[in-house]
Amino acid sequence: MAANRRRPVVLAAAVATAVTLGATALAATAASAAEVPLKGYELTWGIKQSYRTYVTGMAGGSFTPEGGATQAKDNGAFTFGNGTGTYDSEAHTVALGFDGSLKIASKPHGFELTLSDVKFDSKAARITADVTKPDATQQDVPLAEVTVTRDMRDMATKLTKEAADVFGSSSYTGAAGDPLTVVEKKTESPSPSTSTSTTPSGTPSTSTSPTASQAPSTAPSTSPSQSTSENPSPTEAPTKGDITDGTLGWGVKQSFRTYVVTGVAKGKITVSGGAAQAAGNGIFTFVDGTGTYDTDADTLNASFKGSVNFKGHEDGGTYGLDLTLSDLKAEIDGGSGTLTADVNSLGEKSDDVTLAELKPKSADLTAENDVITLDDVTTTLTAAGAEAFGGFYQTGAELDPVDLSVALSDDAELPGPDPSSPTGTTGGTGTTGGTGTTGGAGTTGSTTGGVTGGLAATGSDVPVGALGAAAAVTVAAGAGVVFAVRRRRATDSAQA
Template sequence: MAAISRSRRPLALAAAVAVALGAGALAVTSASAAEAPLKDYELTWGIKQSYRSYVTGMAAGSFTPADGATQAADNGAFTFAGGTGTYDSDTHAVRLGFAGSLKIASKLHGFDLTLSDVRFDSGAAEITADVTSGGTTQDDVPLADVTVTRTMTDMETKLTKEAATVLGSASYEGAAGDPLTVVQKTPPTQSPSPTGSPSSSTSPSPTASTSPKPTGSASSTASPSASQTTSPSASASETGAATQGDIADGTLGWGVKQSFRTYVVDGPAKGRITASGGATQASGNGDFTFTEATGTYDTDADTLKAAFKGAVNFKGHEANGSYGLDLTLSGLTVELDGGTGELTADVESLGKTSDDVVLAHLTAGSSDLKAEDDVVSLDDVTAELTKAGARAFGGFYTEGTVLDPVDLSVALSDDAQLPDDDGGSGDGSGTGTGGSGDSGTTSGTTGGGTTGSTTGGVTGALASTGSDVPTGALGAAAAVTVAAGAGVVLAVRRRRQA
């Protein structure tokens, strides 16, 4: 194999990722550099499909992933897991290194090389790897230039001169490589606890959805009512409860999205989360429980509409008393019809309120509403972010992102006992850290600082149109503070290791 050049030509990231939110432009800066740690990421890249076909075809060779790396079926793309690194809030650069190695060998054509220590740098817009061949290892060989996108999925790549040398053909220089995706790995969803507290779920890739989208919105038999008595004309079910009528009580367990909670409390936002008005948050920056449900149900028609009390506020990116992130969700309502429906909420962002925003499409595991001891309970209802919900989160996640699952329990009679009726889902104190101000927590608040709703001089929506900062796929990694009426200009810098 020819020697690989250790020099690296300057990289021009053509589009510096700017978005107009008004007439002007605002450069996102901070008083001092701040790097937030990142972990549990995966990088998927196939190098180049035609190269894979050549290796396993004409060259009669093989790919052997090891140490945690894998290859998709049918000679597919490679995935490197265990990604760790940092997010630089000054430059918005994401730097990640991944575990795993890939051996590429062919006795027929006489090559045997191994790629390891694969790295991705959004500031430098490149993929690098250590390349071992003939007993010699060269570190941080630039393999491809990357067109970095906001979601960090299916990013275009272009093979470098160094990659052409590694792959053994000058024709690969400047050729389009396979698309690159960098996402946060999804840990398994925890099952609901026996007491009925909401389950905790962590983020899948915010850019992909695995659940079917409902074909229509849910309908209900009647509007929500504060009355806690069942309809006089309703017939009795086998459990003694009416088959239709008014909901007497109920709770909603929902974490919104684990990666967003982590971003606010432990990530670059350095903020806090506050549950109030009857809502609580489980300890350890856990899920939220909304209470005192009112509404209507019809177990024969399998329809339900329930509104819940409580609010949750996400606040962060504080600068001189002003907050770039100040988002409150309240008035949560669930509508289901035959197992599908929607979750709505009133959304207040930086002082502006939008009522009844459809945040998520819901899909239950069963289309039947079955009452047991006068209680209807639905666990792990899939919640998929809507277009309106994506706007509510300022483009932090894209439409179709799978949010944390919803757990729902409603009482159909006054004397029905809800699961965990003593409020065991959490006292709202939280144990998260991070944020400006004193460390520790205030009752009902996760993260540092004090409670309250302070917008300071920052107005407008939460990053109302977003920017091409790689935030979506990062989960808790890389949202930026913006002000309405201003654009966002990202300064990107290039990193090369000596």
């Protein structure tokens, strides 16, 4: 959901912290109660996973954090430290600025920029930064809108038009960014003048700044006697129950879609049963999610309606490639999960095939406005999936990421379609409940050659000799992914 439609009901943590200070401290700060100084905060944000992969992969570039900024291992998210600012105890909002800078550069693709003076404003619900390029510096550029939450952890972000200009891709406008976390950095040693027994939360610190990790389960209160009220927050959902609705966005693999529609397969992609496909041969959205969830146990089991069919290599009305995926199911258990589907290949059906392993960015399942959202879930092919596709997918191959949103109540509003995302987001431009087709016979061929050629150009290491005379091969250009499909006629085998 857009951040500007969900202004924060946030940060009651400050109230809980103020209560623990005691009446003396409250009296001392009464004159400036509206603004409480903050220090020692950290901001962690990865911009967008696919952008990091592009910079260090295709662009042959690098990220260089400086001035106290750091990057997590394996090309992970960035952390900016020493955050200082203020907490507005009346509006329950924070404004923080952070130390550190991040240089992003690629000589092969000819770009260089530096992000610095990163700021987070929960009232404006956005992240800003100064952006320095070789010719100029722009100050306080809004990079993302933020869906602010009470504990300020794993907050959803949406990239702005300005961010699209900064990072060089117009498709980033409105695309989902990486989750944002803003927390107070814990100190290991308590203040020597403070007794640890006087703090209900068990925190020995005497800091007057609100601590996000101390956020109570209650809404903000202006009275210390009401701060422990058991009334639930409007954003809180039951910890477990039934899923009332949901969508799953998945593109299978972008290069395979391209191959089927505009490559040598000269085929088409058809969605049905409520599924939709985003414009421009984009990702698929499967709908009407049902199942169960448990946010305490961090588990989720969801099934989705809709199917997608890939057809290609037509010869006299017979297709060498005819693959249908339906009844998709996602199971999440902490930091891992699986994606299953019914698979029908040339009339041979296998139910509940575990196609891929899922790895969410976080092991914690959290609900916001009665919706659990998982974006850019890493998806890798399983051995069972490789077998289901004829043994020519390599186990462990990376597929398109999965975007998943499920509603936990009848009144919950799922995120809307976002077909502009380069990696795909939940939703699409197809008509829900209808049938749509992308491509068709007569599309232009690709530059990778015919059915049995082009492997060298794609960089695939699949052994061509293993295919044999009885099989035709469709190649997902540039992906190293091969589908084995049987020919139905001897003449087809002779032509392969």
